[in-house]
Amino acid sequence: MEILVAYGQCYDAERMIPITSVHVAGNFPVLQDEGIEWLEELAQGGTRVTVYTTKNPEMFDPEQAEELRIPDIYRLRQKRIHEALISLGVIPTYTCHHYLVGNVPRFGDHIAWASSGSQVFANSVIGARSNRDGDHVALAAAVVGAIPEWGLHLPENRRGELLIDAGSLPLDDYGPADYKALGWYLGKKVGTRIPVFANLPPDMHIEGVKGLLYTLTVTGATGLVHLAGITPEASTLEAAFGRKPPLSAEIIPSQKEVDKAYREISSSTEEKVDLVIFGCPQCSIQEVQEIAALLEGKKVHPETQFWICTSRWVKTLCERMGLLESLKSCGVRVVADVGAADGPHLYLKEQGVRVIAMNSARGSYYAHNLFGMETWFGSTRECVQSAISGRWEGRK
C-alpha cells in the first residue's frame, strides 16, 4: 500500500480505483538475487493477491531442464521465484501472451500490466486501461486490488498527442518485421507521448500490430498508441485526438528511415549463425504454423540451433496437431514457459552461443544489451533460411 500511495502522490492521483486484472513480468535475469529476496519478503506472512494475476515467462522449460543441462544454480532460483509466486497466489502462466490464454480484460477495464509490450497492447488493441506500472507497482496493486487513478486510467489523458502519417510507406508489402523496424525508428521520436497513426491498412494483420506496438516500447516509453480504425477509442482521427486532428502530421516516416532501423537493430557482423530463436513475444500457434510451413521438407544446419519459444498452451496445441514431431524432425526445439528475449540467453551464452538471428527487434535489443549476444534481425522467412544455411540470409 505504501508503494501505491507514494506512486499515486507523485502523479497527483485523487483516489484508488479497483482493478480487474494484473500481469507481472520479471524473471531471474532481471530480478537478480536481490529481486528474488524482495519477492520472498513480500510473500512472507501470508500476503496474497486479491486480483487475477498472471506471470510472464521464466528462464527455462522445466520439462527440458535435464536435456538442456540447466545449471543447478538457475534451477534453484527459478524454483524460489515459482514458490514465492505460488505463495502469493499468482497464476503461474509463464507466458507473455496471457491475453491469448485467459487473462483478457474488457474494454474500459482498469488493469495493472507490467510488461511494456502487453501493456501497450491492452491499451491500444483491447482498450483496457493500464499505465506503465512495472512489477513492483503491479504486485502491490494485485495485493491491494486497486491502483492510483492517474495517467492512462483517466479518459482525458488517453487522447492522442501527435500525428504520424504512415501513408508514404509501401505498406502493401509490409510484413511484421517491417512494422518492427518502423516501431524501432518511431519509438525514439515518440518518447512517452501518445501517437496517433493515420493511413495504416484497416485490415492490418495482428502480427503487424503486435510488431509495431511491442517495438515502440523498446526505443520509447509510450503506453498507448492510437491506430486509427483499429484501436477501439480511435475509430476516427477526431476520436483519437478528442478534438479536431492536427492539419499536418508531425512525423511522416519514409522507407529510408525504416531501412536504417533494420541496420541499427542488428548488432552482429559475423555471418555464421549459432542460434535462430523465435518467440519475443512468445509465438502464437499461427506463427508456429508459418515457421513449420517454411521449413517443410528441409533440415536445420547441423551447427545451428533452432528454438521456438512459446507458452505451455501453444506447445500442447503443437503436440496435438503433430507440429512438435514434424518440427523436431527438421531440427527445431520447441520450448514452453520461456521467451526469446531474456531467460534462455543466460545459459545459452554459457554453452557457447554467440551469434543469434531473430525476427524480433525487441528480443534483439534485450539479447544484445542484457546478455551481450550478437544479433541479426529480419523477417521470419529470412530467419528460417538462415537456420537452414547456417549463415545470415537477411539484410545486413
Next chain:
Amino acid sequence: MIKIAARPVTKGVAEGEAIVSHMPISFTGGMDPETGMIREPGHDLEGRSVAGKILVFPTGKGSTTGSWQFYAAYKRGHAPKGIINVRAEGVVAVSAIITNTPMVHELEKDPLQLIKTGDFVRINADEGFVEIESKSGDEKD
C-alpha cells in the same frame, strides 16, 4: 548557486556530482546493475557509471522490469544517489520509490539546459527544489 522549484516523486535529500544524459534511459538492458555503467550502444552515457551520482535525464523508456534492475544495482551500491527527470515515467518513479532514492521532476526550468555533468547538485525532495552549483570551469563531459 541556483535554486529551482521541482515536483517531488519521492522524499529525502541527496547531493553529489551530476551526470547528465540528454537521452531516455532503460534500466533493463541499458544499465549494468553490477557496475552502474550505462551500456546501451550509442547512448550518450555509454561506458559511464551513474553509481553514486545525481542522475539527470529526460525520462525513462523500455522494459517495465527496469525497477528490478535498479533495485539490484541499489542493493549492490551501484545505483545513482538521486534522480532528476524532465518528466517522470512509471518505471523510473517506482525504482526511486522502492529504494527511497530522492527524485524530482517537472522543474521550473529545463534541468538538461541548466545542469552539466560534473556540477554539484542537491535534490531536496522533501521541500521540492533543486540547487545547482555550476562547475563550468571544470567541465567533465
